[in-house]
Amino acid sequence: MDTVFKDIPRESLIYLGIAFAVFIVIYWITLFVLRRLGKDPRYLLPEGVMKRVALPIFLIFISIIIRMAALRQLLGLENEEYWFKKVSTLLFIFAMTWLIIGILKVVKHLIIKNYDVNSANNLKARKVYTQFNILERIIIFIVVILAIGAALMSFQEIRELGLSIFASAGVAGIIIGFSAQKLIGTVLAGIQIAIAQPIKLDDVVIVEGEWGRIEEITLTYVVVKIWDKRRLIVPTPYFIEKPFQNWTKTSSDILGTVFLYTDYRVPFDALRDELTRVLKNTDLWDKEVNVLQVTDSKANFVEVRALMSAKDSPTAWDLRVHVREKLISFLQENYPESIVHNRLLINDKSHAPSDTD
Numbered sequence: 441m442d443t444v445f446k447d448i449p450r451e452s453l454i455y456l457g458i459a460f461a462v463f464i465v466i467y468w469i470t471l472f473v474l475r476r477l478g479k480d481p482r483y484l485l486p487e488g489v490m491k492r493v494a495l496p497i498f499l500i501f502i503s504i505i506i507r508m509a510a511l512r513q514l515l516g517l518e519n520e521e522y523w524f525k526k527v528s529t530l531l532f533i534f535a536m537t538w539l540i541i542g543i544l545k546v547v548k549h550l551i552i553k554n555y556d557v558n559s560a561n562n563l564k565a566r567k568v569y570t571q572f573n574i575l576e577r578i579i580i581f582i583v584v585i586l587a588i589g590a591a592l593m594s595f596q597e598i599r600e601l602g603l604s605i606f607a608s609a610g611v612a613g614i615i616i617g618f619s620a621q622k623l624i625g626t627v628l629a630g631i632q633i634a635i636a637q638p639i640k641l642d643d644v645v646i647v648e649g650e651w652g653r654i655e656e657i658t659l660t661y662v663v664v665k666i667w668d669k670r671r672l673i674v675p676t677p678y679f680i681e682k683p684f685q686n687w688t689k690t691s692s693d694i695l696g697t698v699f700l701y702t703d704y705r706v707p708f709d710a711l712r713d714e715l716t717r718v719l720k721n722t723d724l725w726d727k728e729v730n731v732l733q734v735t736d737s738k739a740n741f742v743e744v745r746a747l748m749s750a751k752d753s754p755t756a757w758d759l760r761v762h763v764r765e766k767l768i769s770f771l772q773e774n775y776p777e778s779i780v781h782n783r784l785l786i787n788d789k790s791h792a793p794s795d796t797d
Contacts, residue, residue, distance in 0.1 A: 467497070492542045492545070492546060493543065495538075496538040496542060497535075499534070500535045500536060500539065503528045503531040503535060506527055507524065507525060507528035526595075529591075530594065533587050533590050533591050534591075537583055541580055551568065555568050555569065567640055569642075570634065570637060570641045571635075574630060574633065574657055574659065578634070581659070626675060626677055627659050629676040629677040629680045630657075630659035630660060630676045631659070634657075638679050638689075639662065639679050640688075641654055641655075641657060642654060643688045643689070644688045644752075644753040645687065648672065648674075650666050650672055652672060660676060661675055661676060662674045662675075662676055662678075687753050688752070695729060695756070696747075696748050696749070696756035696759050697746065697747055698745070698763050698764045698767065699745055700744040700746070700764075700767060700771075701780055702741060702744055702771065702780060703741065703742070703778050703780050704737075705775075706771070706775065707775060708732070710775070711744065711767065711771070712732040715746050715748075718762070718766045719748060722762060724758050724762060725748060725759060729747055730747075730748060731746070732744065733747070740782065741780045748763060
């Protein structure tokens, strides 16, 4: 052992020993704090937090060790200071970026776990999910771009090249700006959706004549899950620039309508009583709205509208289908003359009385 370390300065071994000791102390203090917080329900941390942040923290420590002159002396590479520092800088940038993204995901998990997007009244949960999903992508995009820029600028040659390009790229910058205008507008639309929230995750919308739910929101596009399981991919500027229907903008409950076109002989009171009976016998109705009105009358039919409420749009759809079927069956079985008829007046002149009769 003495022959191995006899040519190594004792100060280098001391510095490396101190560095390892400090790292071990910091690691165990951090682990102790996280475990104590994990026992407190107010600060309950998700499982696997330490695994998520341990490796990037370890890499940060390694980058600091690589930068120390004591390590170069220990390896006998005192003349390779430039490459050691470059490796240390790049490793530190990479590890710090990894750590920031990991912490961001942990914070997101801690916040959104308190909101259940599958509950009936999930408006607030969907707001939080939408904001954090989009903002997470924005922050990760910015962090990665800054990390790449910092890594490139750490090289003196690239830094000088970048400065010369910036100094002489006035016209080119304008051209690139116009070329990237649509991309920038798309990203800004994604940010605006995260802040203003004209749509949220799981919102029920009608886009381009298609009924569906918002399944995914990114910075550049939105995925709408159509009722028949198709996916409609829509650019984010669409929801800023064009009108569309959002059935769950302020609440998940919704009114459903059923239109019937009947003969003038339809008994409105009997039909109204039947609507009430049908609604009371189904769990699809939320017991809020129950109205039957005559909304229009034409020469050959009467328009009757049944208005009812449900807890959300899928339930409202099922309720409308159910009520429509039951009311039509009721008229067929009890008042068949109330179904729309086309009347035809026949005037038979062959039986008209004559003067001789």
